[in-house]
Amino acid sequence: xxxxxxxxxxxxxxxxxxxxxxxxxxxxxxxxxxxxxxxxxxxxxxxxxxxxxxxxxxxxxxxxxxxxxxxxxxxxxxxxxxxxxxxxxxxxxxxxxxxxxxxxxxxxxxxxxxxxxxxxxxxxxxxxxxxxxxxxxxxxxxxxxxxxxxxxxxxxxxxxxxxxxxxxxxxxxxxxxxxxxxxxxxxxxxxxxxxxxxxxxxxxxxxxxxxxxxxxxxxxxxxxxxxxxxxxxxxxxx
Amino acid sequence: xxxxxxxxxxxxxxxxxxxxxxxxxxxxxxxxxxxxxxxxxxxxxxxxxxxxxxxxxxxxxxxxxxxxxxxxxxxxxxxxxxxxxxxxxxxxxxxxxxxxxxxxxxxxxxxxxxxxxxxxxxxxxxxxxxxxxxxxxxxxxxxxxxxxxxxxxxxxxxxxxxxxxxxxxxxxxxxxxxxxxxxxxxxxxxxxxxxxxxxxxxxxxxxxxxxxxxxxxxxxxxxxxxxxxxxxxxxxxx
DNA sequence: TATTTTAATTAACATATGTTATATATTTGT
DNA sequence: ACAAATATATAACATATGTTAATTAAAATA
Numbered sequence: 001x002x003x004x005x006x007x008x009x010x011x012x013x014x015x016x017x018x019x020x021x022x023x024x025x026x027x028x029x030x031x032x033x034x035x036x037x038x039x040x041x042x043x044x045x046x047x048x049x050x051x052x053x054x055x056x057x058x059x060x061x062x063x064x065x066x067x068x069x070x071x072x073x074x075x076x077x078x079x080x081x082x083x084x085x086x087x088x089x090x091x092x093x094x095x096x097x098x099x100x101x102x103x104x105x106x107x108x109x110x111x112x113x114x115x116x117x118x119x120x121x122x123x124x125x126x127x128x129x130x131x132x133x134x135x136x137x138x139x140x141x142x143x144x145x146x147x148x149x150x151x152x153x154x155x156x157x158x159x160x161x162x163x164x165x166x167x168x169x170x171x172x173x174x175x176x177x178x179x180x181x182x183x184x185x186x187x188x189x190x191x192x193x194x195x196x197x198x199x200x201x202x203x204x205x206x207x208x209x210x211x212x213x214x215x216x217x218x219x220x221x222x223x224x225x226x227x228x229x230x231x232x233x234x235x236x237x238x
Numbered sequence: 239x240x241x242x243x244x245x246x247x248x249x250x251x252x253x254x255x256x257x258x259x260x261x262x263x264x265x266x267x268x269x270x271x272x273x274x275x276x277x278x279x280x281x282x283x284x285x286x287x288x289x290x291x292x293x294x295x296x297x298x299x300x301x302x303x304x305x306x307x308x309x310x311x312x313x314x315x316x317x318x319x320x321x322x323x324x325x326x327x328x329x330x331x332x333x334x335x336x337x338x339x340x341x342x343x344x345x346x347x348x349x350x351x352x353x354x355x356x357x358x359x360x361x362x363x364x365x366x367x368x369x370x371x372x373x374x375x376x377x378x379x380x381x382x383x384x385x386x387x388x389x390x391x392x393x394x395x396x397x398x399x400x401x402x403x404x405x406x407x408x409x410x411x412x413x414x415x416x417x418x419x420x421x422x423x424x425x426x427x428x429x430x431x432x433x434x435x436x437x438x439x440x441x442x443x444x445x446x447x448x449x450x451x452x453x454x455x456x457x458x459x460x461x462x463x464x465x466x467x468x469x470x471x472x473x474x475x476x
Numbered sequence: 477t478a479t480t481t482t483a484a485t486t487a488a489c490a491t492a493t494g495t496t497a498t499a500t501a502t503t504t505g506t
Numbered sequence: 507a508c509a510a511a512t513a514t515a516t517a518a519c520a521t522a523t524g525t526t527a528a529t530t531a532a533a534a535t536a
Contacts, residue, residue, distance in 0.1 A: 004305055064378045067242055068464065072382035090368030095375040130328030132370055137333040139377035140302045144310035146384040147426030150524085151493070180514060188385030193493055195515055211502075212514070226306065388494085389523070418484060431523055433485060449532075450484070 007141045008161050011134060013080035016054070018127045023120070030113040036104040042084070044097040049087035051110040055079055058104035059166075061182060064096040073186045074142060076101070076178075078165055085128055088114060101178070146188050154187045155197045156225035159207070163216050175213035245379045246399050249372060251318035254292070256365045261358070268351040274342040280322070282335040287325035290352050291336075293317055295343035297404075299420060302334040311424045312380060314339070316403055323366055326352060339416070384426050392425045393435045394463035397445070401454050413451035 019027060031054075036042060042053050045065060055077050062075040062083070077083055077098070087094045088111055109117070118125040145157055159176060167174045176183075184194035198214070201207045206222055208215045216222060257265060269292075274280060280291050283302060293315050300313040300321070315321055315336070325332045326349055347355070356363040383395055397414060405412045414421075422432035436452070439445045444460055446453045454460060 007305060064375070064382060066379060066382035066386060067245060068386075070382070070386055072378070072385055074378050074381050086371045086374060090364075090371035091375075095371065096378060126328075129367060129370075132367075132374065133324045133328035133333065136324060136370065136374055136377065137302070139374065139381060140310070140312050140334060141304060142381055143312050143377065143384060144302060144304035144308070146381060147310055147423070148304060148306075148308055185385070190494065191514080192495075192516085196493085196517095199516075428524065429484080430486085430525075434487095434523085437486075 005161065005164055008138055009165075010075060010077075010081065010131070010138055012077075012082045012131055015082045015124070015127055015131060018124050019121065023117070023124075026120075027109070027117060030117075031107040031109055034104075034106045034108050036100050036106055038100050038102045038104075040100055042098040042100065042104075042106065043087075043094045045094055047094045049084065049092075049094055049111055051108055052082060052084040052088060052114050053098075054082045054107040054109075056105040056107055059101040060098050060104060061101055062096055062098050063185075071097075071185065073182060074139065076162070076165065076186075085114070086132060089118075089128065089132070101182070151187065151189050151193065152197050152200065153225045154189075155194070155201070156222045158183070158187055159214065159216060160219075160222060160226075175210075175215045177213045180212065243399065243402055246376055247403075248313060248315075248319065248369070248376055250315075250320045250369055253320045253362070253365055253369060256362050257359065261355075261362075264358075265347070265355060268355075269345040269347055272342075272344045272346050274338050274344055276338050276340045276342075278338055280336040280338065280342075280344065281325075281332045283332055285332045286330075287322065287332055287349055289346055289348040290320055290322040290326065292320045292345040292347075293342060294345055296341060297339040298336050298342060299339055300334055300336050301423075309335075309423070311420060312377065314400070314403065314424075323352070324370060327356075327366065327370070339420075389425065389427050389431065390435050390438065391463045392427075393432070393439070394460045396421070396425055397452065397454060398457075398460060398464075413448075413453045415451045418450065 016024070016027060033056075034053075042060060043050070057079060060077045060083070061073045062077065063071045063073040065071055074096075083098055084094070118128065145154060149157065162176045162178070163174060166176060180191040180194055184191040187194060189197075198207070198209065201222075202209060204221065206216070206218045208217050254262070254265060271294075272291075280298060281288070295317060298315045298321070299311045300315065301309045301311040303309055312334075321336055322332070356366065383392060387395065400414045400416070401412060404414060418429040418432055422429040425432060427435075436445070436447065439460075440447060442459065444454070444456045446455050
């Protein structure tokens, strides 16, 4: 069921697909290629917006600091994803932060060029607005998972989503490679407690771990946690 | 600290404040007053958008069904809040549902009239887009609370937020009047387990309960759960 | 108002998660 | 390649939350 994954996918990799060839040409012309080192930020909460970014290679985490200061990761961007447009369309400051999980290759479009592009191509502006509404729904779905599911179920869901995300876009690997801190942060638990759940999954043959990379070995068993109807469940085992 | 509350407030009650008197006149003219019974829906997930609503009296819950079907409440609307515009701006269907928690008095603006208003008043369109971005941040903050805080802390946070929300807009009462099912759903626990937390708060004199209405009696003790710095904490005791 | 239905409260027990501590593995910087 | 720093794995114990069940309170309906 494609639907299951779409509920948790921003789909911001498809934004520039709305452009025709002439428009694409303009976009390409104003794009600036940047190389960003692992651990550095593309933008940060409270900063003045400089433009938008499209990831061409690598992964980045999007997070927000709650009122008590701890970071909360709520999305991971991969190849082709566009980010940073919320602040350009509406807010005067970035509302969240984005940090490279590994060395990145990024296309940058400055604020003025992006606004010009939006202005010249109403279809694109419409698509961006529509996408923000879609992303709103993704966050609502994330809230539902965090509020309703126990830890093992949350882990199962995130493993499914992350494997798809990483497989889809990073040809060379189907494994899930995240620090235990980042993964536990997303799932809403401590890294030690996440470790316990991972061990349970390992012991029942659902996953294997090499170095820190998690490989799903028994997708059907993982899906059992999701309590989907059997038709949807079957559709997810590809 | 006003900031604390704003992090969790859609602020959609201020949208029509962007209009000048002539524009307001047009809006008033096309507004249709509706009376909606407790328990009925203003709109529902998957439905075709008909227009936007402004609450003039009463409260409504916004929720979404996760992939396994259970409803997840992620916002409560009160007096003057505007809702239903996401679907008009971008999506072709409502992405979530909205249900009356009590008998409502609502102003309805049809899709065509609202789109006309947006078109005639670019400032309003801009404000709506900006608001959706802001709401995105509210959901991210909600994710942080659900992922990072234990049950008593989540309860403390939601009690603070709900009391402010209800006091601000419903003059006659400062109590928190929600079914245990709705409150536990928001907080991410079972109603029985919520009951245990409520009892703990009651026994330590933090709250009092009459019928099912919760009254905060010791705000300072509640704030201890939030682990705010003492300056922010002091600012919240008014 | 009386009756029926639904919601709230509470307790006891089972299970899940948080926390601290220690050992091992991996990465980083020289 | 080595040392130092950081990340991961795991266990043991403490605490928090889930679950079932029984009782009481409140709300809906006739």
